Amino acid sequence: MKNVRPITFALLPLLISACALQSPPAAVSASPPAQWFAPPPGGQPVAGLPHQGSLTDLTRWWEQQGDPLLVELISAAQAVSPSVATARSRIEQSRASRVAAGAALLPSLDAAASVSRGRSQPMTGATAPVATTAQAGLQTAWEIDVFGGRRDARNAAQLRYEGAQALWHDARVLVAAETANQYYSLRSCEQLLRVARADAASRAETGRLAQLSAEAGFTAPATAALARASAADANSRATQQAALCELDIKTLVALTALQEPDIKSKLASAPARIAQVATISIASVPAQALAQRPDVFNAEREVAAASADVGSAQAARYPRLTLNGSVAANRFRSAGVSTDFNTWSVGPLALSLPLFDGGRRAADADAAQARYEEAAAVYRGRVRQAVREVEEALVNLQSTAARSEDARVAAEGYRASFAGTDALYKNGLASLVDLEDSRRTQLAAETGLLSLQRERASAWVALYRAMGGGWTRTLEGPGGPAVATSTRQP
Known part of the structure; x- marks a missing residue:
């Protein structure tokens, strides 16, 4: 009983402080909407199940487009992307932080060894012999995590490690979406370039015929001048479109780190069109769709980690309990005589109470x-x-789907109208002004149809990005499983 009382009094401040320790903040609810309010791709929403779908695995979505070159470019871009490399580095950093935070919960063990040689002069004035002292031993120290501050730090590191793995996939999804958009832009540009060159060739032929007719005296010089101006304008437009395609190629070179001649060769051998984009099924409940978003998951983990940080900062304001120990082997040699002896100790069991720090610990907790x-x-x-x-991706998909048929009908109609006007012009029954007006309308319709196809492909890519690109809470990243069950929820 005499030994128990001092220990009880020493631990009394810990018990009092434990009663006063505040709980960390509670979990946060984002309250997503109960249903989508945009129509699903290609249809009207259905009561009770707006999108007639379920969670879709998008990890192989690019292979479903039927364009191997697109898949190759995306893989190359992801391999050299600095953002993906940065995300991978952050995984390694957070893994190291997690190991360090977990190690702080365990006792430390250090080995120590020393050798000394010297003479100690006694008070009597006699000469003491030279002595050699050797020592080797182990020392241990352990901070007992009474208030859970170190556990909270470990949990925060674990949560951030899980979030970093999710962000690695998010970086890959962003690179894939950027590369696909650039590739679709190039394919659309090539189609527009063919239309522009065909239009320029047609106008050049019209200009040639108008010039011959003017020289023969059958056409006014002003009419021939109009034809020449129209041909020059079309040629300028085709030249500008070709430059835009070259810029798209150079952007792909920068994204993928492939050589420009190689990309041009691959483009020439691949189908020069925008591939049919595979559809994506949408979860009927927004909360299910958001569960596929790695950035949302990371934000959720960051909230839990910040809650654990609050608990760790609060624990730092309360007493600390540490325990030390050591064991050592010693040898003392003097005047040809050696003496060996071993020592060990457990303790001290030390209690430290923060009394005054100028408000630093309280400020850390507030921060x-x-x-x-x-x-x-x-x-x-x-x-x-x-x-x-x-929602925006769904609206854009619905809008482009609703406009596609009208754009196709308009392009076919204006194409037929131009063919008729061109026949009338060649037979002298229509003026050059009528022909140019019909040509201008046809060109606008053709350009609008191709631009609409490009816009629809971009909307599908946006939906792929918005749905998380196929990430799930069990998908593996470069360092192993991307996520695990949280060790401690706030």
Whole structure:
């Protein structure tokens, strides 16, 4: 009983402090909408199940486009992307932080060895012999995590590690979407270039015929001048379109790090069209769709990590309990005589109470609380942004689907109208002004149809990006499983 009382009194401040320790902040709810309010791709929403779909695996979505060159370009871009490399580096950093935070919960063990040689002069004035002292031993130290501060730090590191793995996939999805958009832009540009060159060739032939007719005296010089101006304008437009295609190629070179001649060779051998984009099924409940978003998952993990940081900062304001120990083997040699002896100790069991630090620990706790509130606000904003991106992609898909048939009919009609006007012009029954007006209308319709196809492909890519690109909470990243069950929820 005499030994128990001092220990009880020593631990009394810990018990009192444990009662006063505050709980970390609670989990944050983003409250996503109960249903989508945009129509699904290619149809009207159905009551009770707006999108007639379920969660879709998008990890192989690019292979479903039927364009091997697109898949090759995306793989090359992901392999050299600095953003993907940065995300991979952050995984390694967060993994190291997690290991360090977990190690802080365990006792440390260090080995120490020393050798000394010297003479100690006694007080009597006699000469002491030279002595050699050797020592080798182990020393251990352990901070007992009474208030869970180190556990909270470990949990925060684990949560950030999971979030970093999700962001690695998000970086790959962004690179894939950027590369696909650039590739579709190039394919659309090539189609527009063919239309522009065909239009320029047609106008040049009309200009040649008008010039011959003017020289023969059958056509006014002003009419021939109009034909020449129209041909020059079309040629300039085709030249400008060719330059835009060259810029698209150079952008692909920068994205993929492939050589420009290789890309041009691959483009020449691949079908020169925008591939038929595979459809994506959308989860009927927005919360299910948001579960596929790695950026939303990372924001959620950051909230939980910030909550654990609050607990760790609060624990730093309370007493610390540490335990030390050592074991050593010693040898003392003097005047040809050696003496061996071993020592060991357990303790001290030390208790330290923070009394005055100028408000530093309280300020750290306030800062951690502020970071938690910031992370919660970012998480709610990220959820709203994710819902917005899905809704916008669905609206754009519905809009392009509704306009596609009208654009096709308009292009066919204006094409037939121009063919008729051209026949009338060649037979002297229509003026050059009528012909140019019909040609201009046809060109606008052809350009509008191709631009609409490009816009629809971009909307599908946007939906792929908004749906998380096939990421799930069990998908593996470069360092192993991307996510695991959280060790501690706030």
